[in-house]
Amino acid sequence: MEKELYLIGNFKMNLTKSDIIPYLKKIKKMAKNTNNHVGICVPYPYLCYAKKYLNHSNVLYGAQNLHYKESGAFTGEVSAEMLNDFNCDMVIIGHSERRNYYNETDDSVNLKVLKALSSNIVPIICVGESELEREKNETFKVIDNQIKKALKDVKVEDLSSVIFAYEPIWAIGTGKTATSEQAEEVISHIKKYICKLYKLKSTDLIVVLYGGSMNEKNATELLKMPSIDGGLIGGACLNLEKFGVIFNTKIND
Ligand code: PEP
Numbered sequence: 001m002e003k004e005l006y007l008i009g010n011f012k013m014n015l016t017k018s019d020i021i022p023y024l025k026k027i028k029k030m031a032k033n034t035n036n037h038v039g040i041c042v043p044y045p046y047l048c049y050a051k052k053y054l055n056h057s058n059v060l061y062g063a064q065n066l067h068y069k070e071s072g073a074f075t076g077e078v079s080a081e082m083l084n085d086f087n088c089d090m091v092i093i094g095h096s097e098r099r100n101y102y103n104e105t106d107d108s109v110n111l112k113v114l115k116a117l118s119s120n121i122v123p124i125i126c127v128g129e130s131e132l133e134r135e136k137n138e139t140f141k142v143i144d145n146q147i148k149k150a151l152k153d154v155k156v157e158d159l160s161s162v163i164f165a166y167e168p169i170w171a172i173g174t175g176k177t178a179t180s181e182q183a184e185e186v187i188s189h190i191k192k193y194i195c196k197l198y199k200l201k202s203t204d205l206i207v208v209l210y211g212g213s214m215n216e217k218n219a220t221e222l223l224k225m226p227s228i229d230g231g232l233i234g235g236a237c238l239n240l241e242k243f244g245v246i247f248n249t250k251i252n253d
Contacts (some may be wrong), residue, residue: 005223006163006209006230008039008124008246010092013035020046023240024053025078030244031058037230038247039090040237044078047086055087061150062121065098068111080119090122094150096169106149114152117158124163124232125150126211131170137165139186144193156198164208165232168191171212173234177222183210191227216245224251
């Protein structure tokens, strides 16, 4: 049987309308026959075009952040209700760039996860260690703590509506990919840890992606690992030909 993968592109703060509209039209056609789950997280101003071109298509779409409050005096922020106006399927939460540059904390990540779930938007929860933490052998400790805090008050029945992404900080946008063994080791640990937290008997419903310099050349190697359910892809998703190679990856289970 073919493994059903999730391949989700994170545009970050890249591309503008003149690139995005042709991209959306093309990805819709390119993803028509893939058996994988394909998605893109675009900058807020382009969600209107994602809705226009991708609604009811094979391509999921969403945002890269949200605010956990419904409304109010939060200049520059965007609420889950606003994302729902664009029928967003998903939202990235706790990306390391937001944790590092915008003071995203484990507590705000948790509030955002709860808000996304109660708004029927799939949260893609990002976790990952820094290079120094890996060198100090603290990877599992750091990740367990991020996961435990992100999932505070999340009910067991909501776990199947959550996607996790293991994104070692040292591999994001650096061209330095984790080896497939390193990614597998951490992702299989994450699945076991969540099972332990929720006293689950099986890891079947837990979806964990790998993110960090995944590209058209290394994707198969990473995606064939048994615990890896897909990829969160930054740089390489901006080039649709490359992203197409990645989201058409076929792995036999
Ligand atoms: C990301 O932004 O989530 C990411 C994995 O970026 P890149 O693929 O560029 O390392």
